[in-house]
Amino acid sequence: MKIKQLLPVLSWLPNYKKEWLSGDLSAGLTVGVMLIPQGMAYAMIAGLPPIHGLYASTIPLVLYALLGTSRQLAVGPVAMVSLLTAAGIGALNPESPEVYLYLAVTLAFMAGAIQFLMGVFRLGFLVNFLSHPVISGFTSAAAIIIGLSQLKHLLGIQLPKSEHVHEILLAAGQNIGQTHLVTLGIGIAAIFLIKYIKKLHKAIPGALVAVVLGILAVWGFGLTEQGVKIVGEVPQGLPGFSLPSFDMSTWQSLLTAALTISLVGFMESFAVAKAIQSKHKNYKVDANQELIGLGVANFGAAVFQGYPVTGGFSRTAVNDQAGAKTGLASIISAALIILTLLFLTPLFYYLPNAVLAAVIIVAVLGLINVKEAVHLWHNDRSDFWMLFATFIITLTMGIEIGIGTGVVLSLALVIFRSTKPHVAVLGRVPDSEFYRNIDRFKELEQRPDVLVVRFDGPLYFANLNYFKDKMEALMAKKGEALRLIVLNGDSISHVDSSAVHALEEWIKETQARGIRIHFTSVIGPVRDALRRWGLMEVIGEENFFMSNQRSIDAFDALVKDGSFTKKFKEYAVQASE
């Protein structure tokens, strides 16, 4: 049992079913065919020669297949992580392509180590702090940044490297006159091909078709002489070994990037793994084991001249649709890439950069999610602003600051929301025992001497003043006739020590005014806290009730037999001591 958790491959390989093979084989080949152009294109986003995208599509896939819990997840280079790699390394201004590669494998190692350790220390839950709006705003902005980073390849012009949208646009505007029209033509043709060839038949690998046609066009018409930029020499054979840097100052300068890559990469991967798993009931995705699987996959990228990898959205979806049943599909994809590396790389010599740019642009266009923003605008305005802030800050101040701000803002919103919980005054639904919010339902019954209040949230240090102010205002509204406050406790999920102190003070003051306080349907953990702090005695055990109606009935009985007035006097005496 234990060993299966550490090596999830053992949960499917020993009892592999023959009928899974055809699905795994066709899915593995389909994804492999996608990976060839995508791997090369994404390496270009990362600022690396295309071959490293292929290297990153070999051993990491096999390692994930052995250690990951998802059976359909397609690991490898993805657009977002490639962009984060470029941003992280670019900030250090490496002096040569060799140093750049060295930093890339170091980044893969660091991201892997962070993920591995997070998995070992069971920190997978941290991914929960990325809210839907923040992910959406961040993804849309990153997609725009990635798309614009390819503008130079599409237009065939020189543009400065930048992750700041306005800088790219400004430079592009200044240099648009030098657009290389043949390159642009190839790029636009490739975009249309990739986007619309799927309409003919779903199974056509659009990107690969564009790659093949692009190569043929450049080679056949001699377009390099016209100035079309091509990929050029692509080394043949398997990747050599590489070692990451273990220099402290290098680690320090890459730390933010490594943290962002490990978290964003994990989040993207985990989200798609969960989504696909919910369709297959025969296994479970475990966040912490996923971190370990991705971490080790990144170690693999680090030692075989790759760069940070993670589970990608689009390829995973294709993998699943094409029938992948186990991790064998990924191993087959990796095998196809290895064969490509051994025999086919010379064919990529004439591949125009514009075609790879087209592959990227089509991929990221699908990530820009306007619909979600519109939905949020109509349905949840504060979440819309979270999305918008994350989007704008990512675009203008960079992707790490963007996602960081998004997380902080959305947690701040949670806190701020809890400082002013919803408070409802309840009235009785006629001829029933139900009490509902008087602002929402008509014809509810209210009594001048009874105030029934529901406080919807935990009562803790940051909202206890709000509680007291609100209660005071509600009591003032009731005026002199008020004799009983019923605090409907269902929705008070927690009380902390600060709240207990404040509550005690408020209860004593209120009782001293001759107003009785009842608590109804208080949940267990809150009753425990009140008891531990001795507040049960201040309130009186007899003042806790199962329901609002029972509490009011008990009050009426007290008034009827005259003991309410007596109790009232006792309170007043106690409080003035």
Place this chain on the structure above:
Amino acid sequence: MKIKQLLPVLSWLPNYKKEWLSGDLSAGLTVGVMLIPQGMAYAMIAGLPPIHGLYASTIPLVLYALLGTSRQLAVGPVAMVSLLTAAGIGALNPESPEVYLYLAVTLAFMAGAIQFLMGVFRLGFLVNFLSHPVISGFTSAAAIIIGLSQLKHLLGIQLPKSEHVHEILLAAGQNIGQTHLVTLGIGIAAIFLIKYIKKLHKAIPGALVAVVLGILAVWGFGLTEQGVKIVGEVPQGLPGFSLPSFDMSTWQSLLTAALTISLVGFMESFAVAKAIQSKHKNYKVDANQELIGLGVANFGAAVFQGYPVTGGFSRTAVNDQAGAKTGLASIISAALIILTLLFLTPLFYYLPNAVLAAVIIVAVLGLINVKEAVHLWHNDRSDFWMLFATFIITLTMGIEIGIGTGVVLSLALVIFRSTKPHVAVLGRVPDSEFYRNIDRFKELEQRPDVLVVRFDGPLYFANLNYFKDKMEALMAKKGEALRLIVLNGDSISHVDSSAVHALEEWIKETQARGIRIHFTSVIGPVRDALRRWGLMEVIGEENFFMSNQRSIDAFDALVKDGSFTKKFKEYAVQASE
């Protein structure tokens, strides 16, 4: 009406009652008499010549009386803010006493400006983020730091300035051999005098008696020749004008200190103002107007050679006990200090520093609160750790980092707590319509085909995975027989957009398994959110109920007339599309 809010003095001065005067007069004089030694002593904590503590006890008090909303609050120098002043200025290593004073008035101006602006922009609620345990841990640690800062005056030795306890203790240990015994004797005698003379009669101003006896002893026995350090020349007359620095780099380097002073000062002041006001029902304390009042008081300190002030705990309590009815008491205190400045300062020449140290030590001893820590240890372990962390970090890493860490930790705890809310499976109380937690009450009725669950907290991005995992585990426990899930909604205080997406997915999946989902007593704001997002249609309006019992009765009726099976099929069809 409006003008009274801007100038709260107008709410009591125009209709001043003659019977208030005796109280105001005696309270004003009592607090004034306390202020003479305290002002001088606290200035010493702040690292300033004693006279500036008296300067800070004049105009600021009058300004607060005009603009503040509390009628008993005694504003002026206090120990905590003095310590923060010393820490903030000390970090800059000012080259001369003149520069030190210049920085002190600048700090007063900045703290005043921050408070004033916070008041204008109605940010008074920010003080709510300081929880009880954080305040307690911070105050105890600051009290120890303040007490230790006086060790050198008490022992009559040289010690390096430091706000790090271990450094002070180490240096004191190394130099303890040089203790000046006469000085120590005076200090200890003063401590006992101040602490125990109150036992004879409450009204005796212990600190002033100690000051007078100290002066007489030094003068009478010629103790200066024995090496007892004295206050020396104290300038006579009113303070001259002073102007704060408006240099940007000075402001930058004082910003953290100014922020801490303005927030901590306001918090201390507001807490005591609120506590006293709850005893007097004839006025209200308003957080934002308090900020404006304290802000302007600090402006006053800045332009009359003072240093940051705020409302203090002990003097306010004395002011109230001595019968203060309005701000006139504070104006009388200020007048007494002005008279002292004009005529009495030469008398302080022989005042031994050890007596001022004794005044401080007695004041701060009362701030060390061990009882609260013990209480928390027994009653709320996580709040105990908040207190402990704040205490230790304040002691070892400094007061600003200490309080900052405390705030961040306690907010993080709020967030973490909300990521794993309490979840209860409910059973029916026999022969009733009440449903309670099956883990807490015995003999509750449960049915194999029905799962009643209560989720105690908001459902939002950081806990929706927890919700799904928990539901899955509970459903697995029920097994195949499960046909109905009743989600008791009282205590779900909020759903955000991420939760709506997750909920929709979960509902569809669960319905597809042939399990019906009912929602009971969902609160208004949550119903609104579900309706806006179209989830009402997914769930079905008919699946919302007022109570658990009603929902289960409706389910039974459906099963009985055969329509549950039909509905089940509909769900299954929808979900597989």
